[in-house]
Amino acid sequence: RAKPGGKDEL
């Protein structure tokens, strides 16, 4: 699950 605040995708 994605870390809120740090998104590596565009």
Place this chain on the structure above:
Amino acid sequence: MNIFRLLGDLSHLLAIIILLLKIWRTRSCAGVSGKSQILFALVFTTRYLDLFTNFISMYNSAMKLIYLVCSYATVFLMYFKFKATYDSNHDTFRMEFLVVPVGGLAFLVNHDFTPLEILWTFSIYLEAVAILPQLFMISKTGEAETITSHYLFALGSYRALYIVNWVFRFYTEGFFDLIAIVAGCVQTILYCDFFYLYITKVLKGKQLTLPA
């Protein structure tokens, strides 16, 4: 980073550049929905606020900046420089019908109830439906210029490639982001009808026209 994501990002970049070049070269934005372009500028603005808070990589920051600058440049060309060619009487989709429900949903369904996270969620939901004014415009006029259809194909392929990337990441890293996946699937489904017309008409050298 995997090949599907890279291809998705490049396809997205290609779409944005096709549209900018089309407008610049023909000195006209006829057939392009300014509403969709405003919504995309809003999508990038609300999603990439993390440029100021999180550094991921040079690639990540550079692409974010390029998307932002290009989307604002497109809006500028449409509403200022080549405003006379903007087909506003065919671009009648009401943006508030998308922005308001999407804003409400972002407040209700998100990973974390913080301003940046809600704005990111808003951008993901809004991106899924931001193309609707453009598709609505094409359905009103019944046709699209070939270059506009190339733009739409590249733009639709981007999210379809991202779906493959998410499947790949799920199996290789155990990573998944349900919000992005559901919205990305909705977004891709909206393009299906267009993909069909693109493959059956544009790739055979004909202009994209809607069946009567």
